[in-house]
Amino acid sequence: NAGVMQNPRHLVRRxxxxxxxxxxxMKGHSHVYWYRQLPEEGLKFMVYLQKENIIDESGMPxxxxxxxxxxxxxxxxxxxxxxxxxxAAYFCASLSxxxxxxxxxxxxxxxxxx
Amino acid sequence: xxxxxxxxxxxxxxxGNPLTVKCTYSVSGNPYLFWYVQYPNRGLQFLLxxxxxxxxxxxxxxxxxxxxxxxxxxxxxxxxxxxxxxxLYFCAVRAVPPGGxxxxxxxxxxKLQVIP
Numbered sequence: 256n257a258g259v260m261q262n263p264r265h266l267v268r269r270x271x272x273x274x275x276x277x278x279x280x281m282k283g284h285s286h287v288y289w290y291r292q293l294p295e296e297g298l299k300f301m302v303y304l305q306k307e308n309i310i311d312e313s314g315m316p317x318x319x320x321x322x323x324x325x326x327x328x329x330x331x332x333x334x335x336x337x338x339x340x341x342x343a344a345y346f347c348a349s350l351s352x353x354x355x356x357x358x359x360x361x362x363x364x365x366x367x368x369x
Numbered sequence: 370x371x372x373x374x375x376x377x378x379x380x381x382x383x384x385g386n387p388l389t390v391k392c393t394y395s396v397s398g399n400p401y402l403f404w405y406v407q408y409p410n411r412g413l414q415f416l417l418x419x420x421x422x423x424x425x426x427x428x429x430x431x432x433x434x435x436x437x438x439x440x441x442x443x444x445x446x447x448x449x450x451x452x453x454x455x456x457l458y459f460c461a462v463r464a465v466p467p468g469g470x471x472x473x474x475x476x477x478x479x480k481l482q483v484i485p
Contacts, residue, residue, distance in 0.1 A: 288472070288473070297475050297477035297478045298413075298478075300473075300475075311472060346413065357401075357403045357418050357461070358403075358413075358473060360405070360412040360414070
């Protein structure tokens with residue numbers, strides 16, 4: 256079991272470009288969560304998806320940010336027209352349907368906007 | 370709404386001494402509680418969880434945590450700190466039952482510095 260795979264590990268974008276962050280959950284996990292970690296801050300919840308459905312996007316900015324988790328393929332977090340304030344580490348976590356288990360995290364994508 | 374408080378931004382402890390990283394939580398109903406550790410430029414690694422049963426739970430790398438319902442706390446402990454324990458520690462909570470919606474809320478993290 257390869258765990259939660261995120262790519263790329265590092266992503267550099269110029270202001271105004273688009274950033275696409277990918278997350279492949281653990282085998283058998285149908286719940287995917289995205290968190291953002293800013294320097295010197297904790298993890299902030301962004302969005303929770305369960306195969307093809309967005310369950311909770313209350314932590315995601317209304318503009319420029321979107322997420323999907325298609326039936327086939329990885330979950331994608333998309334940031335359009337990036338700004339310097341989007342620079343952060345973005346972590347994906349997946350969760351089993353089995354009760355009582357915590358998240359398994361990916362290694363994160365570190366986005367730098369220049 | 371559920372929340373987690375980690376009152377200390379940083380904890381310093383000498384190698385070989387016991388360590389405690391504090392966590393208190395707020396949740397409606399019974400909680401699931403977790404501790405995660407993050408090493409520099411890495412993702413979060415699961416350390417331990419409390420689901421039900423014994424209030425003292427043991428986890429990876431010799432860590433343990435004690436669930437105290439009356440104080441709504443879940444402090445992380447280790448009898449003898451190692452320099453390699455230096456990292457960022459996150460406490461997390463989610464409500465039980467999940468009802469199909471299983472968002473986990475994290476604290477802001479506590480940086481543990483073990484001094485040789």
